[in-house]
Amino acid sequence: MENKIDGIVIEQGPAAWTVLQHKNGFASMTLQGNWHLSKEYDPARLQAFARVVLEASGEVVVAWQPCEMAPGQQWRIALNVPVGGLYRIETCLRMRKDDPAMEWPVRGDMIHHVGVGDIWVIAGQSNAAGYGRGEYDDAPEMGVHMLRLNGRWDLATHPLNDPTDTMFPANREWSNPAHSPFLKFGKLLKRSLGYPIGLLPAALGGSHLRSWNPEESGELYRNMQAIVRHAGGSVRGVVWYQGCSDANVPESGEAETYYDRFETFTNRLREDLGDSALPILTVQLNRLIGWETSDALDRCWGKVRDAQRRAAINIPGVGIVPSIDCRVCDNIHNGPIANRTIGERLADVALKAVYGTSARHGLAPNAIKAHVAVASESGDGGRAEIAVLFEDVKGHLLSHTKEDAFAVEDAFGRIAVQAWRIEGPSEVRLVVDRLPQGDAFVHGAFETNPAYYVPFDDATGWPMLSFYGLRIEGN
Structure with missing residues (x-):
């Protein structure tokens, strides 16, 4: 026998911990569901309501708004919510029109820890996925959330590229990832901007640029687009750290064509996301140690690094930070201390070039x-x-x-x-x-x-x- 609960049930709406991408300072969220009462009632007097309050204080941000009542005991509402949070979304069912103060409505479902702010995609290969081994001081922070690969929003914690129960198998890691630069990046943005930041991990260790270029194999590009759609379809920017695989095989010719293929990736991504000025913040390749090297391999690494440097000069909206001075924890992966440094540098570039809110330089010689x-x-x-x-x-x-x-x-x-x-x-x-x-x-x-x-x-x-x-x- 079905056990129905009196009051409002939310069937569709943002999940707990969701960060919604704002546009011009607001984000629209749609809620809908059903209602039930076990006692006798006058349908003409019933009205569903929804509101938004600050989670930390209970301060009302969007006052009680009447919902559209539909046949079959259904309701629906679209709320325009200002940038900020974290918010709690509340619903209720008023039984009497003579209760304007909403003192005793019937209970309704709630959604907790929702933010309206900016969403950044994390793309690239292993140093983007995060393989920094060792202890670190980089704790999670309320207001910096992530869309886990299982498709659910959550508090952002390392490892960001955790593939547990993934619904996006194209970027499932072969080995367990660890620490990355991007939690630090998100926390610094959130503290400076004063509103929530959402992260969308989409990187894959060992991936070539061809997997991100829709005019080549493009499987990770399509996977990234699916992740963005799952998060609502709109993002503020992309942080990109990739290139080792294109530099490691001199005979492939990928180093020589890296610039042109990266420009194609950039143009198509902006076109497909409907943002011709979408910021793409890149990290120049770090160092590779302990491998047998050659003049040809050295030159390939130089060509990829220079392609990354020239992209930041020639393609509007592309930024770059160095990592050549950062310590690795194995032969190629940045350790936690290095990742914190890279995250800080990326935040400096974002705050200066994207947000225009920082007096810090945000550029390398x-x-x-x-x-x-x-x-x-x-x-x-x-x-x-x-x-x-x-x-x-x-x-x-x-x-x-x-x-x-x-x-x-x-x-x-x-x-x-x-x-x-x-x-x-x-x-x-x-x-x-x-x-x-x-x-x-x-x-x-x-x-x-x-x-x-x-x-x-x-x-x-x-x-x-x-x-x-x-x-x-x-x-």
Whole structure:
């Protein structure tokens, strides 16, 4: 025998812990369900109501609103809720029209811990999924929620890419994930903006860009779109950390085409999500240690890193942060301390470039030009100094050591860099043992495991972005 409960039942509406993406400061939520009374009643006098209150204080945000009453003891309402929270959604059934103060209506279902704020997608491969091993100080925080891969909203906790009971098997991890940068990212946004942040994990360890490009295999792109639809279809931006797999197989040619394919991914994602300015915040590849390397492998890592750097220069709305100075916990995965740093850097970029609410710099030193600054002819081919100019230096470039952080080559091969020094606030001078001939290029910290101590901005502590193939002008 069916046991019906007196009052309002919510059959459809946001689940507990949901974060709704706001638009122009509001989000619309639709509730509907049925009602029941076991005692005699006058149908003409019954009315369902719904309201929204702050969970922490009970302060009314949206006052009691009458619902549309439908045949079959059904009801429905659409509420326009301002950005903020966490909210509690309450319902009730008023039996008497002479109860305007709503003192004694019949009970109704409630939905707890609902927020209206911004949703960010997490996409990429293992360092996006999060494989930081070891202890960490990165506790969950109310107001930073996640859509778990089981399809249910929850408080955001590590590991974000937990595949337990997943309904999105395309990005099910083979190994257990651990710590990632993005809980820290979400907490810093929430604290600065003052409203909830939702996270949508969609990354997969080991994935190639082709799996994210809808014009190639695209299976993870389609999976990500399904996750976004499940969360309501609208997001504020994407945090992206990927590229190792495209750099690791020189013969595949994927490193050479990375920029064009990433631009295609970006354009299609913006088109499909209906947001031509959708922010995409990227992390430049970290380092790969303990593997047998080669010149070809080093160059592939340099080409992917440089494609990421150029994407942030050339594609509006794409940002980038460095990770070359971050400590790994195995041969390729950032540890928890490194992940916290990356999360902080991504939040800095978001708050400055996306939200415009931060005075922090949010940019890394970026090599933009190289030219021969000093040249001398001699019988052994001459000597030269090559000036590398950087932009986005807030303070002054510094370096603790003079490791081999830079390489120079021309049509005749490598040109030895005998020494380098910092000249002024934003220039590096390379002393080379011969004049470059013809087309010549500078590379900076491009290898799989480059120099640890590269020039950094003393005002932010951010290292320079790695670069590859920066043309030397004026030869």
